[in-house]
Amino acid sequence: MNTLSLKNGLEKFGIFMLTFFFSTLALAQEATKNPDLNVNVTTTKTTTTEQWYSNPLYWVIGGLFVIVLIAIIARGNGKRD
Template identity: 40%
Template sequence: MKKSIELVTYRLAFLFMTMMASVYSFAQDATNVTVEKTAKTTTTEQWYTEPWVWIVGGALLFILLLGAILGGGSRSRSTSDTRVHRTTITRQDDVYDA
């Protein structure tokens, strides 16, 4: 019983503190505020709408692809030292006379 009374007391205290916080925050708002509106237009463009961005990006992509094609093929051809030798070994027991 004592714990439930403490729980109710804590809940009421929390409720009171939140109500006071909201009253305090509403008290900060000014009621007589005058706002002057001025007509100001700004135009903002995204970076990817500029044509030079696409040209530079295409050139970089071309260089990367060219380097991957020309540089990647020479490495596989230079490794001619690896050779595969296959030897077939048959045991005497595996050979059947027909």
């Protein structure tokens, strides 16, 4: 009985130490000074031609076509003998 309580106590202490270590590690990630936010961004405009497959309208129309085609094939001719 004594070894079981000792094992439980050591397990709780180990969990406490891991929790303490990870919380200290997480708090250490904060910067102590203000970060430098001066960022220069330069952009260049390039003209590109859009491909047909990058337009979402074609994907929606193609998806509807596939759904209708599957519905027609699954329906069959409707005559059952």
